[in-house]
Amino acid sequence: GAGVSQSPRYKVTKRGQDVALRCDPISGHVSLYWYRQALGQGPEFLTYFNYEAQQDKSGLPNDRFSAERPEGSISTLTIQRTEQRDSAMYRCASSPWEETQYFGPGTRLLVL
Amino acid sequence: SQQGEEDPQALSIQEGENATMNCSYKTSINNLQWYRQNSGRGLVHLILIRSNEREKHSGRLRVTLDTSKKSSSLLITASRAADTASYFCATYAGGTSYGKLTFGQGTILTVHP
Numbered sequence: 001g002a003g004v005s006q007s008p009r010y011k012v013t014k015r016g017q018d019v020a021l022r023c024d025p026i027s028g029h030v031s032l033y034w035y036r037q038a039l040g041q042g043p044e045f046l047t048y049f050n051y052e053a054q055q056d057k058s059g060l061p062n063d064r065f066s067a068e069r070p071e072g073s074i075s076t077l078t079i080q081r082t083e084q085r086d087s088a089m090y091r092c093a094s095s096p097w098e099e100t101q102y103f104g105p106g107t108r109l110l111v112l
Numbered sequence: 113s114q115q116g117e118e119d120p121q122a123l124s125i126q127e128g129e130n131a132t133m134n135c136s137y138k139t140s141i142n143n144l145q146w147y148r149q150n151s152g153r154g155l156v157h158l159i160l161i162r163s164n165e166r167e168k169h170s171g172r173l174r175v176t177l178d179t180s181k182k183s184s185s186l187l188i189t190a191s192r193a194a195d196t197a198s199y200f201c202a203t204y205a206g207g208t209s210y211g212k213l214t215f216g217q218g219t220i221l222t223v224h225p
Contacts, residue, residue, distance in 0.1 A: 004154075031211060033211065033212075033213075035213075035215075040217075040218075041217055041218075042200045042202070042215030042216050042217050042218050043155070043200075043213075043215050044215070045212045045213065045214065048211040048212065050211070055211055056211060056212060059212075091154070091155065093155075099143065099160065099204060100145070100157050100160055101157070101213060102157065103147075103154045103155040103156070103157075104154055105153065105154045106154060
């Protein structure tokens with residue numbers, strides 16, 4: 001079946017603009033996760049949802065970052081007033097419940 | 113913040129040789145997982161070992177876990193050029209960290225044909 005999909009795959013934006021990154025999880029997966037990965041590093045946790053409820057947002061770096069999953073399926077990670085330090089790969093994953101997480105291809109964000 | 117440290121940071125071997133990567137972590141875990149990341153692609157789950165397990169096998173992969181030393185190793189036997197990738201360990205603590213995976217910095221494996 002279809003895996004986790006993310007869009008856009010690449011996003012170039014100017015500093016100060018808002019961006020919205022979309023994640024479409026595997027159908028039926030309860031849990032959805034967002035991670036950020038800098039070049040040469042492992043992914044770092046941002047936030048996660050069970051169904052539509054945001055269970056943990058402790059990894060969001062500041063209040064410019066927010067995420068939602070209003071119907072318990074597709075999720076959007078929004079970064080407001082982007083800064084150059086926000087440039088990274090943003091990865092989404094889903095799982096039937098916790099434990100094994102299935103990752104999407106990621107969205108590479110470049111803030112100029 | 114990264115929980116684990118992986119060692120070595122980079123490993124270069126010939127096809128057919130075995131590759132061993134190590135991962136150390138800091139806090140108690142519920143399970144430890146290994147992922148592979150090919151250039152330009154997403155993370156692929158390889159294997160999960162629970163805290164009450166010591167060794168697990170999957171095809172050419174062998175994972176060990178020593179909770180007393182807070183360390184794990186991933187062995188890839190009879191490596192192939194297609195195994196060239198970055199390998200990450202990730203810990204799942206459970207409890208108040210429910211749902212969260214904490215990744216190491218990864219080992220870059222290059223397998224020469």
